[in-house]
Amino acid sequence: MAADAKRPDGGRTPLVQLRGLTKSFGPVVAVRPLDLDIYAGDFFALLGPSGCGKTTLLRMIGGFTEPSGGTIAIDGVDVTRLGPEKRPTNMVFQGYGLFPHMTVRQNIGYGLRLARVAVAERAGRVERIMDLVRIAELAERRPDALSGGQAQRVALARALVMEPRVLLLDEPLAALDLKLRKQMQEELRRIHRQIGGTFVFVTHDQGEAMGLANRIAVMEAGSCVQEGGPEEIYRQPKTRFVSSFIGEANVLAGERRAGVVTLGAGAGFAEAGADGTVSVVVRPEDVRLDPGADAEIRLDGRLEDVVFLGPYTRYRVVLDSGEEVVVHAGDAAGQAVGERVAVGWRRDRQRLVQGS
Amino acid sequence: MTAVSNALWRAFGALVVALMLTPLALVVLFSFTDNALTNFPIERFSTRWFRTLFERAEFWKAFGNSLTIAGSVAVISSVVGTLAALALARLGERLANAALVTLCFPVMLPALVIGIALLVFFNKTGVPFSLATVILGHLVITQPFVILIVYARMVGFDYAAVDSARDLGASPWVAFWTVTFPMVSTTVIGAALIAMAISLDDFIITFFTIGGGNTLPTYIWGKVRTYLDPSINAIGTILLALTIASTVLALRLSRYRG
Ligand SMILES: Nc1ncnc2c1ncn2[C@@H]1O[C@H](COP(=O)(O)OP(=O)(O)OP(=O)(O)O)[C@@H](O)[C@H]1O
Ligand SMILES: [Mg+2]
Numbered sequence: 001m002a003a004d005a006k007r008p009d010g011g012r013t014p015l016v017q018l019r020g021l022t023k024s025f026g027p028v029v030a031v032r033p034l035d036l037d038i039y040a041g042d043f044f045a046l047l048g049p050s051g052c053g054k055t056t057l058l059r060m061i062g063g064f065t066e067p068s069g070g071t072i073a074i075d076g077v078d079v080t081r082l083g084p085e086k087r088p089t090n091m092v093f094q095g096y097g098l099f100p101h102m103t104v105r106q107n108i109g110y111g112l113r114l115a116r117v118a119v120a121e122r123a124g125r126v127e128r129i130m131d132l133v134r135i136a137e138l139a140e141r142r143p144d145a146l147s148g149g150q151a152q153r154v155a156l157a158r159a160l161v162m163e164p165r166v167l168l169l170d171e172p173l174a175a176l177d178l179k180l181r182k183q184m185q186e187e188l189r190r191i192h193r194q195i196g197g198t199f200v201f202v203t204h205d206q207g208e209a210m211g212l213a214n215r216i217a218v219m220e221a222g223s224c225v226q227e228g229g230p231e232e233i234y235r236q237p238k239t240r241f242v243s244s245f246i247g248e249a250n251v252l253a254g255e256r257r258a259g260v261v262t263l264g265a266g267a268g269f270a271e272a273g274a275d276g277t278v279s280v281v282v283r284p285e286d287v288r289l290d291p292g293a294d295a296e297i298r299l300d301g302r303l304e305d306v307v308f309l310g311p312y313t314r315y316r317v318v319l320d321s322g323e324e325v326v327v328h329a330g331d332a333a334g335q336a337v338g339e340r341v342a343v344g345w346r347r348d349r350q351r352l353v354q355g356s
Numbered sequence: 357m358t359a360v361s362n363a364l365w366r367a368f369g370a371l372v373v374a375l376m377l378t379p380l381a382l383v384v385l386f387s388f389t390d391n392a393l394t395n396f397p398i399e400r401f402s403t404r405w406f407r408t409l410f411e412r413a414e415f416w417k418a419f420g421n422s423l424t425i426a427g428s429v430a431v432i433s434s435v436v437g438t439l440a441a442l443a444l445a446r447l448g449e450r451l452a453n454a455a456l457v458t459l460c461f462p463v464m465l466p467a468l469v470i471g472i473a474l475l476v477f478f479n480k481t482g483v484p485f486s487l488a489t490v491i492l493g494h495l496v497i498t499q500p501f502v503i504l505i506v507y508a509r510m511v512g513f514d515y516a517a518v519d520s521a522r523d524l525g526a527s528p529w530v531a532f533w534t535v536t537f538p539m540v541s542t543t544v545i546g547a548a549l550i551a552m553a554i555s556l557d558d559f560i561i562t563f564f565t566i567g568g569g570n571t572l573p574t575y576i577w578g579k580v581r582t583y584l585d586p587s588i589n590a591i592g593t594i595l596l597a598l599t600i601a602s603t604v605l606a607l608r609l610s611r612y613r614g
Contacts (some may be wrong), residue, residue: 064519084522091523097516101538110534111524155520162524 013076015040015198016061016166021070023056026089030056032222033070038166038215041191044200045209048219049245053171055094057219061200062091062168075165076334090159091168094175098143098153104154105130105139111162129161132191149180153187160195161250169201183293185211206246210234218242234283240353243281250287250325252280261352265299265321272354284328289315289335291344298349301325303335376379380596387589405590418575422556425487425571427554429494434548438540444503456507460500469566472497476581478565485567493565494558498551505547509572510541528613542609549606551600 014037023031031053038044059065061072062080063084071080079087085217090111105126112122130136133153133306138265143151152172159167172188189212203209210214210230217227218241227239229243237243240251254263256278260332262268263280301319303312314334315327325343337340389401409415411443440459462470474493483489517539521531537544560574570578576591 062523064522083523083527084519085527089523091520093520095514095516097518097520098512099517099521099535099539100514110521114530115526147401158520160526 006235012039014038015042015075016200017071017073018061018070018075021057021060021072023053023060023065024068024069029222031060034222034224036217036224036227038198038200040198042188042198042200042215043213044198045216046184046200046202046219046246047206047209047216048204050204051056052219053222054204054219058091058168058170058200058202061166062089063087064091070094086304089163089168090162090164090166092155092159092172094170094172096143096155098109098146098151098154098158100143103115103140103142103147103254104146104207106134107143107154108158109160110158115162125161126328132160132194133157133187148175149184152176152184156188156191160197165198167197167199169199169203171202174203174205181208188212210246215242218245220245235351237281237351238353240279240281240355243351243353248284248326250282250284252282252323252325254278254280257314263299263321265319267297267299269296269347274354279353279355280350281353282345284314284326285312286349287325287327287343289317289327289329289343291342294346295344296347297350298342299325300340300342303337303339303341306335306337317341359536383589383592384596385554386586389586392585398471399614405585405587408585409590410589414570414575418570418572419594421487421569422571422573425490425494425562428487428491428554429498430548430552432491433495433498433502434544437499437547437551438506438537438544440499440503441506442536444507445513452507456504459503462496463500467497467558467560471561474561475564485565487566487569489565489567490571493561494551494555497558497561498554501554502544502547502551505550506540506543508541513539537611545607546606549602549609553602553606554604556595556598 011317016036016038018034020033020035021031022029022033025089034057047058048054054236056065060067063079063082063086066082071078072274073079074088092177098189099110102110108126108129109122117125127136130139133156135150135153135157138146138150143154146154152175154285156169156172173184176184180346185208201212214229215227216230216233217224218233219225220239221240224243226233228236233242237246237249238272243249246250252263252265254261254277256262256271256275259270259272260268261271261278291298299319301317304313304318304324305314305316307314312328312330315329316326317327320326327343385398387405388403389398390402390404426505444455470493474489474496478485478489518531518536521535522528526534546601557573559577562571562574563577566574572591572595576588578589579585579588
């Protein structure tokens with residue numbers, strides 16, 4: 001798989017290793033015992049809906065929240081009990097957390113000053129990082145005179161100038177408007193390419209995760225439910241939650257008895273596995289209207305809605321079972337709304353997940 | 357509203373302000389006269405009463421005591437108040453509000469009650485009366501103000517800035533002095549000056565807790581009881597100037613608007 005080709009493994013030890021990491025706030029379990037490996041050079045996304053524990057997990061890696069259990073190792077060193085100032089990580093906070101009483105240059109130089117980097121070297125590194133994130137002309141401004149996008153860049157520069165082993169970003173683009181967000185996504189990709197560091201970022205936007213990351217961990221209610229490359233997660237979602245959270249998906253209920261799956265909508269096929277309810281997940285772009293002979297799964301329904309969206313047309317079909325199937329097709333097929341149609345797809349295009 | 361009633365309201369307001377300010381204006385006015393008694397008509401303006409005041413050793417003693425007490429109160433209540441406000445802000449709104457209400461009881465009590473309570477307390481515990489007991493007494497009423505003012509500043513405080521400082525290598529101590537304190541310093545200094553103004557002004561608590569010696573207000577009190585000469589007006593003017601100066605500075609620093 002393309003995304004997997006970039007994956008650095010093959011006996012290499014991960015840069016960040018989380019083992020059984022968990023956090024409870026009183027009765028609330030924010031992060032359930034969780035194992036995760038992040039490799040050097042990864043642009044790693046922690047993706048999940050609001051409240052699933054992404055920020056808590058990131059803050060534990062950065063040293064701002066003490067874990068209730070488990071360990072964090074960075075570069076093979078156990079850092080679980082270390083404060084943030086002693087970890088080889090730097091974080092870009094959601095609200096940026098710029099120092100309002102310092103200029104942009106002082107903000108960026110703050111960490112180097114504390115590390116007692118010599119004045120000349122410090123100035124040089126600050127200059128270079130300001131060039132990298134393209135804020136050189138803002139050097140003497142105060143944070144309250146910056147736009148959201150500029151503040152974002154300053155926060156990024158302030159963390160990057162420390163040359164962290166791992167850069168942590170909490171919803172780095174959430175506060176920006178759509179256009180700026182797209183622009184900053186490109187910037188982040190460029191910066192990651194240019195300095196070749198390891199970035200871990202939190203987002204609830206699957207598009208952003210897919211667009212930036214080479215590895216994605218999907219989180220649900222404090223657990224990591226799947227980890228993999230973007231394509232793997234899109235093509236082979238392990239749970240129904242993952243399939244519907246990442247992109248659009250058709251999910252059809254079915255039941256498996258003695259290795260035969262029967263869909264509530266009608267079709268059936270053989271697939272070995274445990275008895276019980278199952279769900280079939282298939283992406284809209286993999287479903288065909290009036291499918292050809294190669295479509296092993298075929299269902300009948302009524303065309304409910306057609307929307308032309310430019311690159312493709314979106315068809316909404318209501319099956320006889322009452323379930324809905326969305327089809328994205330490049331070529332207009334000429335069916336009219338209200339007509340009876342057949343939909344179908346190839347077996348290798350669908351995913352079967354346990355449960356409903 | 358009609359123009360007439362508008363004018364009436366304004367006149368009423370002006371009257372209230374005039375009534376409140378007239379005594380103060382008179383004090384200032386008479387402190388600069390040559391009259392031997394505080395009475396009209398004023399024949400000549402002079403700084404005679406200031407000069408007689410400045411010649412007296414007791415005045416300088418009282419002045420020094422006032423400054424020592426007000427200065428100590430300002431420093432102690434701002435340090436303790438800042439720490440308390442920071443702690444309260446971390447406590448969560450519910451608990452913090454309960455704590456604030458409790459802390460503010462002394463402000464609601466009459467100063468006389470606090471004064472007598474402190475007198476009894478120091479007596480029973482055998483603490484000798486001195487400037488230190490006055491400072492402690494003043495802290496009882498200034499501390500709540502400082503905590504309230506600094507706590508109000510902490511609402512909406514950007515904790516991510518402090519986290520960032522830690523992240524960039526600052527120990528908790530360094531993060532406090534390089535980020536937290538500079539971010540709240542103007543408010544803290546403003547609160548300290550308000551504490552100072554309250555302390556400078558206080559008579560009742562001082563009276564009950566000082567034992568021997570004087571501050572400016574108790575010095576005035578002593579003079580009023582013996583011989584009422586216009587040098588009292590001069591002390592009043594000095595107190596007024598100090599209080600107004602520290603309050604104005606405090607309001608400017610804490611960017612008080614309206
Ligand atoms: N300091 C805290 N005290 C108590 N509960 C907390 C605390 N921080 C987080 N939680 C709870 O832990 C859970 C996970 O929170 P977290 O902030 O990690 O979620 P998130 O995935 O970052 O969500 P979002 O996308 O909204 O930022 C939530 O239920 C939250 O209410
Ligand atoms: Mg969050």
